[in-house]
Amino acid sequence: METKFEEAKCRQDLIDVASRCYDKGYICGLEGNFSIRLESNLILTTPRGCCKARLNKDELVLTDMEGNAIGSGNPSTELKMHLIVYKARSDARAVVHAHPTTAVGLTIAGVDLTPPVLPEVVCSLGKIPTAPYATPSTSEMPDSILPLLADHDALMLSHHGALALGPDIWDAFYKLETVEHFAQTLLVARLAGGVKPLSDRHVENLMAIKHIYDKKPSSPGSAR
Numbered sequence: 001m002e003t004k005f006e007e008a009k010c011r012q013d014l015i016d017v018a019s020r021c022y023d024k025g026y027i028c029g030l031e032g033n034f035s036i037r038l039e040s041n042l043i044l045t046t047p048r049g050c051c052k053a054r055l056n057k058d059e060l061v062l063t064d065m066e067g068n069a070i071g072s073g074n075p076s077t078e079l080k081m082h083l084i085v086y087k088a089r090s091d092a093r094a095v096v097h098a099h100p101t102t103a104v105g106l107t108i109a110g111v112d113l114t115p116p117v118l119p120e121v122v123c124s125l126g127k128i129p130t131a132p133y134a135t136p137s138t139s140e141m142p143d144s145i146l147p148l149l150a151d152h153d154a155l156m157l158s159h160h161g162a163l164a165l166g167p168d169i170w171d172a173f174y175k176l177e178t179v180e181h182f183a184q185t186l187l188v189a190r191l192a193g194g195v196k197p198l199s200d201r202h203v204e205n206l207m208a209i210k211h212i213y214d215k216k217p218s219s220p221g222s223a224r
Contacts, residue, residue, distance in 0.1 A: 010036045010044055010169070011057040017096065017173045018046060022053035026098035026176065033076035036094045036169050037086050041065055048076045077137035084142035085165050088149040094169040096176050099161040103183035107158045113182060115197045117189070121182045122198065122206045123213040128179055130156040154179050 018034050021027050032052050035045035043063045046052055050059070061073035067083055069075060076082075082095040106113065113128035121128070129148050134140035134157070145163065148155050154164040154175045162179050166172035189195045198206075 007038065007044070008057070010038065011060055013169045014044060014046070014060060015055055015057055017169050018052035018055060020173065021096070021098050021176070022051070024177075026100045026180065027052060028099075032096075032098045033078050033082070034094075034096050034169065035079070035082045037092070042070065043067075043075075043079070043082065043086070045075050045079055045082065047073050049074075078141065080137075080139065081141045081145065081163065084146055085149060085163075088146060089165060091167060092165040093167050094172045095163065095165050096169065096172045097161055097163050098176060100176065100180035100183065102187055103156060103162050103180050104160065106183055106187065107156050107160075111186070111190075113156060113179070113186065115186075115195055116203050117195060117197055118182055118185060119198070119202075119206055120213075121178060122203060123210045125154050125175060125178060126152070128152070128154055128156060128182065130158050133158040133160070136160060 014034055014036055018032065021032060026032070030049060030051055033046050034052070035043050037043055041064075043065065045061050045063060046055065047059055047061050059073065061075045062070040063075050063079065064070060065083060065086065067075060067079045078097060081097065085092050085095050103113065107130050112130050116122050129152055131144040131148055134144035141157070145155060145157070153166060154162065156162055156179070162176055164172045164175035164179065166175060186195060
């Protein structure tokens with residue numbers, strides 16, 4: 001179980017990541033939701049109906065693994081999506097859900113993010129699948145992503161947004177950044193004349209060095 005200091009750090013990290021997502025344009029208005037699973041299997045999450053760039057640590061909500069609030073505050077209506085991640089992946093300690101413009105736009109156009117194009121993406125995330133469209137804030141959403149969770153740390157939600165998970169909130173955020181950067185690069189390639197995926201041999205060579213991407217920085221300023 002966390003000490004007060006460790007929970008306080010999780011609260012600060014969650015606030016910082018939410019604010020950074022807003023600043024980078026991954027969310028706007030009242031969009032987005034973020035969570036951390038504490039060692040005690042409590043969920044620390046953002047509240048519903050608020051701008052995630054203007055939160056303070058005391059406004060974050062604690063829930064149990066069924067989404068029931070502990071204390072004051074109302075969790076996001078999309079918390080069900082986070083909970084299915086934690087139940088399906090024991091290694092997942094944080095989830096970020098945002099609406100990065102380019103990546104979401106590609107799903108609307110029917111373009112997926114699975115081609116092996118960028119070495120860094122192949123090694124760190126592999127394929128980035130797109131879950132079929134599901135109505136936000138309903139049980140359709142966790143049902144749509146569950147089949148993809150075992151093999152993927154980042155995925156798209158058709159016509160909706162992106163979801164990334166990790167061992168901590170910063171790792172999940174970095175994966176979200178990678179998804180949007182890849183989407184922007186893919187869009188430029190399509191506009192410039194077409195996408196030329198890496199060959200099977202190139203992908204095999206990348207898989208041989210994939211282990212160098214396994215350790216990721218857990219906080220801003222850390223180096224690989």
